[in-house]
Amino acid sequence: ETGVTQTPRHLVMGMTNKKSLKCEQHLGHNAMYWYKQSAKKPLELMFVYNFKEQTENNSVPSRFSPECPNSSHLFLHLHTLQPEDSALYLCASSQGGAQTSGREHEQFFGPGTRLTVL
Amino acid sequence: GEDVEQSLFLSVREGDSSVINCTYTDSSSTYLYWYKQEPGAGLQLLTYIFSNMDMKQDQRLTVLLNKKDKHLSLRIADTQTGDSAIYFCAERDSGSARQLTFGSGTQLTVLP
Numbered sequence: 001e002t003g004v005t006q007t008p009r010h011l012v013m014g015m016t017n018k019k020s021l022k023c024e025q026h027l028g029h030n031a032m033y034w035y036k037q038s039a040k041k042p043l044e045l046m047f048v049y050n051f052k053e054q055t056e057n058n059s060v061p062s063r064f065s066p067e068c069p070n071s072s073h074l075f076l077h078l079h080t081l082q083p084e085d086s087a088l089y090l091c092a093s094s095q096g097g098a099q100t101s102g103r104e105h106e107q108f109f110g111p112g113t114r115l116t117v118l
Numbered sequence: 119g120e121d122v123e124q125s126l127f128l129s130v131r132e133g134d135s136s137v138i139n140c141t142y143t144d145s146s147s148t149y150l151y152w153y154k155q156e157p158g159a160g161l162q163l164l165t166y167i168f169s170n171m172d173m174k175q176d177q178r179l180t181v182l183l184n185k186k187d188k189h190l191s192l193r194i195a196d197t198q199t200g201d202s203a204i205y206f207c208a209e210r211d212s213g214s215a216r217q218l219t220f221g222s223g224t225q226l227t228v229l230p
Contacts, residue, residue: 004160006160040126040222040223041222042122042219042220042222042223043161043206043208043218043220045217056217090161092160092161106163106166107218109160109161109162110160111158111159112159112160
């Protein structure tokens with residue numbers, strides 16, 4: 001049990017579908033993240049939320065829409081995706097304020113959602 | 119921007135030591151990390167080192183940091199088949215408490 005859960009674990013969708021990925025953390029953290037992991041490429045940070053406020057958006061296309069209703073939950077709404085969006089989408093959380101030191105920055109990852117876009 | 123590089127593959131025999139290498143470009147890195155990813159799972163933090171240290175040991179794991187050459191390594195002693203996984207190097211710079219820059223990962227295969 002990593003403390004960070006993601007559902008669904010696998011998702012296959014067509015290019016015209018709308019779906020949502022869900023992440024929940026049970027660790028009392030106040031920052032949450034979405035990453036995209038494609039084969040043989042570095043993890044790409046997509047979004048960062050700190051105390052429910054979005055603090056980073058790394059030039060992610062608008063077909064990906066994040067939502068953070070509270071510090072424990074994070075969603076990624078998907079709409080009109082492309083086949084190249086197929087990847088493993090990882091959620092992570094961490095403790096800490098705006099500037100942290102020590103281990104508060106440690107990010108705990110969920111198992112990911114394997115997304116295939118047909 | 120920052121860049122973190124790793125070789126993609128490493129194979130070792132069970133019982134031998136594994137050394138996974140990583141280079142990075144950001145001279146303002148404060149913390150450097152090693153994460154492990156097993157098949158079908160997310161990333162798990164193995165160990166980390168603060169940039170003013172040059173070595174850290176934790177049981178079978180030894181991290182070496184050469185800040186001058188911007189080179190980080192992870193040594194796994196007495197490598198076991200359960201160590202087979204993808205290992206990611208990551209760095210955090212002083213400018214952001216949130217953003218980690220990851221390498222592409224090294225696939226470690228432990229042969230019996």
